[in-house]
Amino acid sequence: MLLTYVDESYSKQSYYIAALLCPENEALSLTRALDEVVRKAAADFVGVSAEAELHGYDIVHGKGDWLPLALLLRARIELYGRAFDVIGEHDVRIIIRGVDTRKLCDRYQGIAADPHSVVLTHLLERVDEYAERSDQLALVISDEPGQHDHEGRYRAT
16 A cells, blocks of 8 residues: 655646655554654754644744744754655655646636645556555545635545
């Protein structure tokens, strides 16, 4: 089984979704290693909690759990790099798909072009292809998208 963690990142110009595909036998080791990255940061910097979450946006911008590092750019870069090093030390795959939001809207003028739906569809197709090639099932785990999912359409995808 591939535990597939999905998250989105976007700006006015682009919309991306990344998937980290983690074989179930790697999940505990990866979780412990990422927890250790956070524990080390908490030990090294006053105000950082050992329970902090590794949200990329918050780390890059010194927000949320990482507010104590707001003025410490190098520390935030090192933290981000260490998290990626830990991920790279595990047998995982990363699939990223994205779209130029402006070009998408230009292409489908007059039609509601939802970048999340377009990118999620492409990403899930690649996840499915990889899972099939590796003869595994994939369980996709995602937070709710930026917009509310009143119709349950993403959970049904």
